[in-house]
Amino acid sequence: MMNLTQQQSDEIxxxxxxxxxxxxxxxxxxxxxxxxxxxxxxxxxxIRAAFYRGHLRQMVEVREVIIKSAVNGSNPAQQELIKFFKSQQQYLEYE
Incomplete structure (x- = not known):
């Protein structure tokens, strides 16, 4: 396993x-x-933790924009939001 400096981890x-x-x-x-x-x-x-911290932060920001657009009536954003719901259903006990 690689030992990263704090600077390398932040950069990842x-x-x-x-x-x-x-x-x-x-x-x-x-x-x-x-x-x-x-x-x-x-x-x-x-490396995995640092990478996914950055990746997930970006994903959250993009999804927030999609959700806002869907609420404001954007049909493409609504379709994308439906995909998010469907992909998440596999983890939910109640739908």
């Missing part, structure tokens, strides 16, 4: 937020691309 999060592909993030922070990608796929690693 920032770049994931900006939707930069993992291989380019690895190059940017100066680590092996293959090792980086392997750790990204391994639960519990620092």
């Amino acid at each position: 999060e920032k770049m994931a937020y900006r939707l930069i592909p993992p291989g380019l993030i690895a190059i940017n922070i100066g680590v092996d691309e293959t090792d980086f990608t392997q750790e990204l796929r391994t639960p519990g690693t620092e």
Whole structure:
């Protein structure tokens, strides 16, 4: 497992937020691309946690905009929101 500096961890999060592909993030922070990608796929690693913190923050912001647009009557946004509901139903006990 790679030991990251706080600066590297922060950079992973920032770049994931900006939707930069993992291989380019690895190059940017100066680590092996293959090792980086392997750790990204391994639960519990620092790389995975940093990457998903950034990725999820971006996803939340985008979904908030979609939800607002759907509430304001945007048909494409409403269709996208329906997809979100359907994908989430598999995790719900009550629908």
